[in-house]
Each structure stands twice: as C-alpha cells, then as structure tokens.
Amino acid sequence: MALTTACQPDAPEAIDQISTDKGVYEAPMNGGDITVKLLATENWTATVDPATSLDEVDGITVSPASGSASETVQNVTIHLPANDGYNRAALISFVGARLAGAITVNQPGAEGERVLAISCAEFNKKPVDASVFYELTGEVTNITDEYYNDFYINDGTVEGDGVYVYGLYEFKGAGRINYYLQQMDIREGDILTLRAYRGEYNGTIEAMQAYYVKHEKSQKPSIALDLESYEASAKGETFELSVASNKVTWNLTADVDWISFDPASGNESRKVQVTVAPGEGGTGTITLSAEGLEPKTCVVTRADVTVLTCAEFNALPDDLTKNYQVSGIVSGIKEGDIYGNFYITDATGTAYTYGFLAEKGGETKKFQEIIANTGLKNGDYVTVIGPKTSYNGSAQFKNSWYVSHVESLTVAEFLEKETGTTPYVLKGEITNVVNDNYGNFDLKDETGSVYVYGIYEDYTLPSKDRVKVFSALGLKEGDIVTLIGPRGSYNGQDQVNGSSYVLHEEGEAPEPSDEPDATCSTIAGLNEAIAAGEGTIEFVVEVTDAVVTYVNGGNAFIEDATGGIQLYQSGHALAAGQKITGKIVGTGKMYNGYAEATKFDLTYATVEEDAEIPCTTLTLADLLADYERYQNMFVKLEGVTVTDPVDCTGETLDRSGKISQGESEIAVYAQVKTELKLDEGATGTLVCFPTRYNATLQVGFWANAHFTPAE
Numbered sequence: 001m002a003l004t005t006a007c008q009p010d011a012p013e014a015i016d017q018i019s020t021d022k023g024v025y026e027a028p029m030n031g032g033d034i035t036v037k038l039l040a041t042e043n044w045t046a047t048v049d050p051a052t053s054l055d056e057v058d059g060i061t062v063s064p065a066s067g068s069a070s071e072t073v074q075n076v077t078i079h080l081p082a083n084d085g086y087n088r089a090a091l092i093s094f095v096g097a098r099l100a101g102a103i104t105v106n107q108p109g110a111e112g113e114r115v116l117a118i119s120c121a122e123f124n125k126k127p128v129d130a131s132v133f134y135e136l137t138g139e140v141t142n143i144t145d146e147y148y149n150d151f152y153i154n155d156g157t158v159e160g161d162g163v164y165v166y167g168l169y170e171f172k173g174a175g176r177i178n179y180y181l182q183q184m185d186i187r188e189g190d191i192l193t194l195r196a197y198r199g200e201y202n203g204t205i206e207a208m209q210a211y212y213v214k215h216e217k218s219q220k221p222s223i224a225l226d227l228e229s230y231e232a233s234a235k236g237e238t239f240e241l242s243v244a245s246n247k248v249t250w251n252l253t254a255d256v257d258w259i260s261f262d263p264a265s266g267n268e269s270r271k272v273q274v275t276v277a278p279g280e281g282g283t284g285t286i287t288l289s290a291e292g293l294e295p296k297t298c299v300v301t302r303a304d305v306t307v308l309t310c311a312e313f314n315a316l317p318d319d320l321t322k323n324y325q326v327s328g329i330v331s332g333i334k335e336g337d338i339y340g341n342f343y344i345t346d347a348t349g350t351a352y353t354y355g356f357l358a359e360k361g362g363e364t365k366k367f368q369e370i371i372a373n374t375g376l377k378n379g380d381y382v383t384v385i386g387p388k389t390s391y392n393g394s395a396q397f398k399n400s401w402y403v404s405h406v407e408s409l410t411v412a413e414f415l416e417k418e419t420g421t422t423p424y425v426l427k428g429e430i431t432n433v434v435n436d437n438y439g440n441f442d443l444k445d446e447t448g449s450v451y452v453y454g455i456y457e458d459y460t461l462p463s464k465d466r467v468k469v470f471s472a473l474g475l476k477e478g479d480i481v482t483l484i485g486p487r488g489s490y491n492g493q494d495q496v497n498g499s500s501y502v503l504h505e506e507g508e509a510p511e512p513s514d515e516p517d518a519t520c521s522t523i524a525g526l527n528e529a530i531a532a533g534e535g536t537i538e539f540v541v542e543v544t545d546a547v548v549t550y551v552n553g554g555n556a557f558i559e560d561a562t563g564g565i566q567l568y569q570s571g572h573a574l575a576a577g578q579k580i581t582g583k584i585v586g587t588g589k590m591y592n593g594y595a596e597a598t599k600f601d602l603t604y605a606t607v608e609e610d611a612e613i614p615c616t617t618l619t620l621a622d623l624l625a626d627y628e629r630y631q632n633m634f635v636k637l638e639g640v641t642v643t644d645p646v647d648c649t650g651e652t653l654d655r656s657g658k659i660s661q662g663e664s665e666i667a668v669y670a671q672v673k674t675e676l677k678l679d680e681g682a683t684g685t686l687v688c689f690p691t692r693y694n695a696t697l698q699v700g701f702w703a704n705a706h707f708t709p710a711e
Contacts, residue, residue, distance in 0.1 A: 016041045018094050018101035021073075022667065022696050026644055026654055027107040028680070031082040036103060038074045040067065042096030046076070051089035051104055052131040054114050060090050060105070069096075083107050086114030106654070115195055121157035124205050126198040133172070136207065137193040138162060139218075140186060146226050146242070147464050149180045153192060153207070164204060168194065169211040173653045173673060178464070180212075182226075185269055187244045189218035221247045223290050229299045234306040236278035241286070241298065244269045248290040256284035259300060280304055305385055311348035314395040316388045325403070326351055327383040329425070329482060329502060330376065340367035344382060347503040352394065353384060357401040360385070370402060379408035381425045381484060381502060406484055412447035415494055417487045426450070426496065427482040429507065430475060434599075439470030443481070443496065451495040455483055459498035469501045471573075477601070478507035516540045516585075524562035527631075530588040530595035541584050543605070548578040549613050549634040550689070552672065552702050557632055557689055558600075559614065564632035566691070567597040574600070579611035593694040594631060615687060620661035623690060627697055631690050637661070637699070638685045639710070645680040646670050659686065659699070667698035676704060684709040 021037040038044075046062040059081040067074055078092060086109045093102040117135040118126075126134065138155035141162055145151075154162025168180055172195070177183065186192060192215040199208035226242035243250060249267045254260070258277040263270075274286065279302060286298040307325045308316075316324070328344035328351070340356025357363070358370050376382060386400025408425035409417070417424070428445035435441075439455035455475075457467040475481065481504040488497025517537035518529035526541045546560040556567040556574040567574070568591075582605030588597045617636045637659070644658035648670050655670040657678055668688070670676040685708045688699040701707065 016099060018042060018044060018096055018099045019695060020094075020101055020103050022656070022693075023103055024656060025078070025103060025105045026656060027078075027080045027105055029083055029108045029110065031080045031107075034078045034080070034105065036076045036078060036092075038067075038076045038094060038101075039072075040069060040074065040094060040096065040101075041071065042069050042099055043067070044069075044094045044096045047093045047095060049091045049093070051091045053129070054086070054116070054132055055088045055090065056085065057088070057090045062092060078105060080105065080107055083109040084111075085109045086111045088114075119157040120153065120155050120163045123163055123198060123207070124158060128198055128200050130197050130199065130208070133195045133197050133209075135193065135195050135213065136163065137191065140188050140190050140192050143181060143188055146182060147178050148176070149178075151181065151188075153194070163207050165194065165196065165207040165210050166199070166201070167208075167210065169209065172209075172211045174211065182242060182244075182269075184212065184215070185217070185244075186215055187218070187222065187224065187246060187269070189220050189222055189246070191216040191218070218246055221290070221293060223248060223250050223288055223293055223296055225286075225288050225296045225298050227298045229301070230274075232276040232300055232302045234278065234280045234303040235308075236276055238273055238275045241272045241274045242269075243272055243288060245290065248293065250288055250290045253287050253289070254284050254300075255287075256282060258282065258302070259284045259286060261286075274300075276300060276302060278306075280306065309348040310344060310346045310351040313351050313388060313397075314349060316395075318389045320387045320389060320398060323385050323387055325383065325385045326397075327381065329408075330380050330382050330405075331378050333371075333376075333378050336368070338365045338367050340370065342378075344384065345503065347501070352396040353386070353400050354389075354391065354396045355399040356384070357399055360401050362401060364399065374402065374405060375407065376402075376405050377408070379425065379427070381406040381408070410447040411443065411445045411450050414487060414496075415448065415450060419487050419489050419497075421486050423484045423486050423500075425482065425484050425502070426499075427480065430477050430479045430481055433477055436471050436475075438468055439475065439499075441477075443483075451493060452483070452485070452499055453488070453490070453495045454498045455481075455501050456498070457501065459485060459500045473501070473504070475504060480505040480507050522562040523558065523560045523565050524629075526588070526597075527563055527565060527595040527628075530597075531590060533589075536587050536589040536598065538587055539585075541586075542582065543584060544581055546580045546584075547611050547614060548574050548576050548580070549615075550702065551576050555671075556600075557634065558597075559633045563629065564634070564689070565595060565597050566632050566689070567600055569597070569599050572600060575609075577609060577611050577613055579608040580605050581608075582606050592692070594692045620659070620664040620666060623699075624664055624666065624697070627690060631692070633690065634687065635690060635699075636685060636687050639683065640686055642668075642678045642680055642682045644668075646676060646678040648673055648676045656698075667696055669693075669698045669700045671700040671702045676701070678707060682707070682709055 018040045025034050045066040048057050048060050050057050061079045063077045088107055090105045115133050115135045123134055138153040141152045141154045143151040149168040151165050152161035153165055193213040194210045196207035196210035199206045224244040251265045252261045258279055260275045262273045281304040282302045284300045287295050289295040305323055305325045313324055313326050328346035330342055332343040342353055344351045356367055382405040383403040384400040385403055386397040389398040406423050406425050414424055428443040430441050431444050432442040441452055442449045443452050455470055457469055482502040483499040485496040485499030488495050516539050517533055518539040520526050520529050520541050543560050546558050548558050550557045551574055554568055558565055584605055585601040586597055587599040615634045615636050623630055640659040640661045643660045646657040647654045653673055657668045658665055659668050687706045688701045691700050
C-alpha cells in the first residue's frame with residue numbers, strides 16, 4: 001500500500017536503552033568538564049579505560065560514578081585535568097545489568113601524538129590493532145604496485161624484503177593519491193620513515209593506513225622502469241613510461257626503428273613518451289642504461305593485425321593483401337548457408353562478411369562445419385580477421401576467418417550457469433539504475449532480470465585501468481544494452497560480475513510506478529514518508545520550485561518552501577542553483593536518524609538553471625525550537641560563538657565541535673575531512689545545514705568560506 005503524507009505511523013514502543021547524546025567528545029588540552037546527556041533505563045555504573053594501549057587516563061573522573069534507572073535524561077560530568085603529556089583518548093563506559101553504552105573522550109596533549117618508533121622485527125610481533133600507530137624507518141626494498149603505492153620496507157631486523165606496506169598516504173586520514181611514491185620520488189633504496197598500524201591479511205603481516213613522515217634519497221646510483229612489458233596496437237600509439245633514476249645520467253634506446261622516445265636521455269626521474277609507429281607484428285626491446293649500472297628493459301609487442309571498429313573497416317580502401325580484425329554481434333546467419341555470409345555489428349556500425357573460413361587459408365563452403373564445431377549463432381559476439389573489399393560499392397570482408405566468439409544467452413539461461421570467469425553476451429533493458437557512475441543496474445529481458453555490477457570499455461582490465469562508460473555514453477533506464485560479462489554472486493544475489501559494453505539502442509524512459517511506496521507533494525511530506533517507511537522505499541514527489549542549494553560530490557541538498565532533504569547518489573548530475581518543478585521519482589531511507597534520498601530521477605520534471613539559492617536566517621534558539629522544519633535546509637546563523645573547535649588541518653582530524661548563542665548550544669560537524677577549521681572563541685556567521693547523527697542534533701558545514709568571522 002502506498003504511503004501518503006496524511007498517514008501517521010503508530011508510535012513505537014519504548015525500549016530499554018543506555019545511550020548518550022554523542023559518541024565522541026573533545027576536551028581542551030588545559031582540561032575542564034564535559035557534560036554528557038545519558039539516557040539509561042537500567043541502573044548503571046561508569047568505568048574509565050584507555051581507548052588504546054598507548055593512552056593514559058590518570059585523573060579522568062566521572063560524576064556521578066553511578067546512577068539509577070530513569071526514563072529521563074541524566075547529566076553526567078566528566079572531568080579531565082590539564083594534559084601535559086601525549087594526546088590521549090579515554091573510553092567511558094556506562095554499564096548496566098543487561099545493557100551498556102560507551103563514549104570516547106579525546107584530549108590533545110602538550111607532547112602531541114604518541115607514536116612508538118620500533119623496528120620491523122618488533123612491528124611483526126605486535127598484535128593486530130587498528131587504533132595504535134607505530135613509526136618504522138627502513139629501506140624501501142621492493143615496490144610492488146606503483147599505482148596503489150604498495151611496497152616493502154626493511155631496517156635489517158627481518159629477513160627477505162621486510163614488512164609489506166599496503167599503501168602510503170600523504171598524512172593520517174588522507175585519501176589515496178595514485179602514484180604517490182612516484183610523486184614524492186620515493187624509489188627502491190631510499191630510506192623512508194612512515195607511521196602505520198599493525199594489520200594482517202590472509203596470514204600476511206601488513207603495515208596498514210601508513211602515512212608519510214620523511215624520506216632520504218639513497219646515495220647509491222640507481223635506475224628503474226615502471227613497466228617490464230607493453231602490448232601495442234598495430235595502428236600505432238603513444239604510451240607513458242616512468243624512468244626512475246638517482247645520481248646518474250640515463251639513456252633510452254630500442255633495438256627496432258619503430259620505437260622512439262621523448263626525451264631519450266636525462267639526469268633525473270621523469271615520465272617519457274614512447275611512440276610506437278603503425279605496423280603489423282614485431283617485438284622490440286627498450287633498454288634503459290647508465291654508466292656502471294645494470295641496464296633495465298621493457299619489451300614492447302606490436303599486434304600482428306590492426307584491430308578496427310566496423311566503421312573504421314568500412315572506410316578502408318579495398319586491399320586483398322592486408323588483413324584486419326573486427327569484433328561484434330552476429331546477425332543474418334541463414335539456415336543451411338555453406339558460404340558464411342552474415343553481418344557483424346558494433347557500436348559504430350555494421351560490417352558484412354562474404355565467406356567465412358575456419359582458419360586462415362582454410363577451405364571455403366565449410367560454414368556448416370564451423371557452426372557445428374563452434375556453436376556460433378546469431379546474437380553471439382564474434383571476432384574475425386580478413387581483407388577489405390567491396391561489392392557494388394558496399395564494403396565487405398572477403399573470406400574472413402574465425403578467431404573466437406562469446407556465446408549469447410537469455411537472462412534465464414545466464415542464471416542457470418555456474419559462477420566463474422566465463423563471459424557471456426546478454427541483451428536487455430536497463431532498469432533500476434543504482435549507480436550511474438560505475439553502471440550498476442538491473443538488466444531485464446523477456447525471461448527475467450539480473451543485476452549488473454559495473455559496465456566498462458573492458459571489464460577484464462585491472463580495476464585501476466577500467467574506463468567507466470555508463471554516464472559517458474548517456475545510458476539510462478529504458479535503453480536496450482548489449483554487454484559481455486561473467487556470472488557472479490555477491491551476498492547471495494546473482495549478478496553480472498562486471499561487464500564490457502558492446503552497443504545499445506535508445507529506449508524510452510519508463511513511466512513512474514503506478515504504486516510507489518509513497519506519493520507526496522512537498523519535501524516535508526517526503527521526509528515524513530521516508531521516516532514512516534521500512535528500509536528503502538520508492539517514492540514519487542511532485543515538487544514546486546524546489547531549489548538545489550548545495551552540491552559536493554555525491555551529496556546534494558534540495559529544499560522547497562516546506563523543508564529540505566539531502567540526496568546521496570553518485571553521479572547525480574545536480575548543480576547548485578537548479579530549480580525543479582514536477583515529478584521526482586526516486587528512493588530513500590533513514591540514515592543515522594534522519595531521512596535521506598538515495599536516488600533522484602528528474603525525467604518527468606522541468607529543471608531551470610541559475611535560480612536564486614535560498615538561505616534562511618535564524619537564531620540558534622529559533623532553529624532548536626523547530627528543528628524538524630529546518631533540517632537539511634540552507635540556514636544562516638548570525639552571531640554564534642565557537643565553544644568547541646573544529647580542526648581538520650593536521651594529522652589528527654577533529655571534525656566535531658560546538659557553537660553557542662546566548663543560552664543555546666548545538667554540535668557543529670565538518671562534513672569533509674580536509675582543511676576545515678573553526679577556532680575556539682571565534683564569533684561570526686555560519687551558513688550550514690541542520691542534520692542529525694542518531695540522537696545528536698548537529699549543523700554541518702562544508703567549506704571554510706561558510707564561516708565569516710565578525711569584524
């Protein structure tokens with residue numbers, strides 16, 4: 001049954017609980033008292049313990065240290081003395097007979113972060129603990145993945161390559177920077193200092209979440225290439241080769257004339273452009289050399305045949321002496337045909353094959369034997385090689401030969417296959433798009449439906465090299481797509497485990513569901529419907545003049561005259577200043593205590609650009625008095641004071657703080673981890689979005705520009 005804004009859910013029964021208004025509290029270095037709002041429906045006792053093995057909790061007290069069950073919130077005071085030592089974290093637990101709750105209290109110290117500098121051998125003996133970071137210094141012995149920054153480090157206390165480092169980050173809590181080792185010119189032989197926690201994966205000890213501290217260049221001359229081999233197309237191409245060098249002048253040479261370099265020599269690490277000239281077949285060796293050092297090599301293999309699209313093949317001049325490779329979907333095979341005359345179609349067009357052989361130089365008129373031996377049929381994806389000719393002005397292959405093919409299946413047939421790596425061709429309608437960045441959706445044909453987990457130019461490449469195509473090609477619900485992928489399963493759900501795009505036909509977007517879980521006419525009504533639903537619901541909301549107020553990555557905030565909502569959808573394509581009127585079809589769910597939209601489809605709405613972005617000016621008391629009304633709306637709070645600072649500029653991310661105005665106070669939260677800061681005692685104007693984290697009301701800000709200090 002559909003939900004409407006007129007329906008009110010039954011009040012939930014009260015449940016026993018021990019809960020607090022926040023999970024993490026921040027205390028100043030000079031000490032002080034923190035008030036915790038505790039709701040405990042059991043008698044409870046407080047305990048104070050170190051959050052990690054490196055923390056000390058001397059002098060931290062809880063008052064009262066115990067209490068009786070109550071249906072109302074109790075105020076508990078945590079006292080922390082001034083901290084002249086290292087940064088510390090205390091775990092405060094409230095323990096009842098059956099239930100328990102806990103909070104973490106962080107306090108900076110005069111000595112800063114406490115990190116033990118230990119040897120690689122000592123590191124290997126430590127227990128797995130993601131909360132304790134150790135400092136390691138040693139030689140980078142073996143770089144195993146330049147892209148993800150994986151390598152080994154050894155200080156001489158362990159055998160072999162040393163401790164495996166699973167990725168290196170710029171600072172603690174930073175996001176991954178691809179090729180960060182190259183960017184920092186960290187090479188094998190350099191002495192590196194890092195900090196990481198002791199982890200383990202499949203029995204292998206690993207330094208995890210490692211971040212950079214410093215490094216010294218090796219004094220030993222060295223050279224290296226980032227590639228040992230490369231496969232080039234016969235059409236010719238240019239690729240990038242990274243040369244690493246230390247204290248030498250290097251030179252690049254090749255043993256064939258179809259490989260050239262820019263530059264061919266240098267005296268420092270850099271990227272070199274390698275050009276492979278057009279031509280069929282051949283292997284060439286690139287040699288990096290420097291005086292007194294063992295040379296390094298990269299073998300380049302040039303394809304034996306030029307690979308073309310159907311359109312490129314059709315545009316060629318006729319020449320029976322040159323062969324080309326084309327792949328596509330087979331059509332037009334006629335029953336009983338002995339010659340092998342059929343069509344091949346890809347995303348660029350269709351090529352005709354006049355005569356088909358089992359192999360190069362094979363017998364003609366054996367097409368039925370080829371079908372019997374290979375199972376080739378209409379709908380399969382075939383790869384052929386042959387020369388280009390024409391008949392009556394129409395391009396065609398002349399006696400091309402079989403290379404390989406991928407079997408086509410219906411969805412029902414696909415689901416009967418075993419999970420594995422064998423690819424199959426599927427064709428069907430795109431429905432229920434979950435992620436239009438990677439291309440996660442349901443593929444539906446007349447026999448059933450299956451979930452597609454990603455669509456790329458070539459799914460067989462390593463994940464870092466895959467090119468996403470869903471948004472780039474403008475794919476959408478209702479389109480008919482042909483793809484290739486293997487049968488997989490995840491958490492019991494059948495899926496196409498990654499796929500390669502072949503071609504598609506434009507379709508009409510489906511009409512909105514006749515019976516969505518919720519139908520409403522305002523954003524306030526949408527919030528109510530999501531809150532009243534169970535799990536993820538489908539909705540149709542017909543809005544009037546709803547404005548996109550802010551966008552950051554997959555996050556977008558939209559509000560109308562009645563309220564606001566946050567959308568979290570990768571690749572949503574919304575932009576600040578858009579005004580939406582009409583039907584929005586989507587999905588939503590409760591997340592950390594408040595309603596969140598997880599998908600917006602604007603097919604049935606009109607979108608205007610450059611609308612004025614509303615920002616409602618409130619006092620903090622006004623906001624707290626009608627919080628549900630303003631949640632997720634863009635609001636301006638003038639004359640507020642930062643009573644608990646936010647600092648995301650250093651190694652320790654302090655994203656939670658507080659602001660006050662008169663007798664009113666609320667938590668403030670940095671919505672992104674990088675560079676945001678609110679100084680304690682600062683007074684000014686904050687533009688923000690009222691949100692919540694479970695029971696905690698908090699205003700979120702996304703940029704330093706969102707706070708304007710008072711003059």
